Amino acid sequence: MNQLVRKARASDLDAIEAIYDRIHTAEERGPVTTGWQRFVYPTRATAEAALERGDLFVLEADGEVAGSALINQIQVDVYKDAPWQYQVPDEQIMVLHTLVIDPLRKGQGLGKTFVRFYEDYAGERGCPLLRMDTNALNLPARAFYRKLGYREIAIVPCTFNNIEGVQLVLLEKRLQD
Secondary structure: OOEEEEEOOHHHHHHHHHHHHHHHHHHHHOOOOOOOEOOOEOOHHHHHHHHHHOOEEEEEEOOEEEEEEEEEOOOOHHHOOOOOOOOOOHHHEEEEEEEEEOHHHOOOOHHHHHHHHHHHHHHHOOOOEEEEEEEOOOHHHHHHHHHOOOEEEEEEEEEEOOEEEEEEEEEEEEOOO
16 A cells, blocks of 8 residues: 655545545444544644644555544643643644544544654654643553553543543653654
């Protein structure tokens, strides 16, 4: 399978929105638990704002958009008081947000490809510290990130992306020097 992670273009928005829709549908039917809510987060507006900022990326598999994520240095509010293992200046931290892989492409190693891209992207930009978060309900994501060497730092109760009652799992990893 031919895979490529690249900056998103406006022409990718329909495919990204379709992936969000399939994830929301799976959540509503029960086999998937991300903790996300249709019409709240993530939405097309989430992708559009990231595209405008220049931090929206897509993963193409065999020429089709199969996943997307935001990669930037924006740490969400609840990160501020977290008991992070590593203390480095903010400019040395890269954050992965809203990683989605099309449920129709599940089990093809695409999530791992995207996270490896994120790690390489951060390292190339002088950011040895990686942070991300996920909903405590999203057990598959938590297990996936653990396998890739991410450490759960804390679980913080909060309202996250306009979703109330979220138990947000904060994760961290330091790139090898």
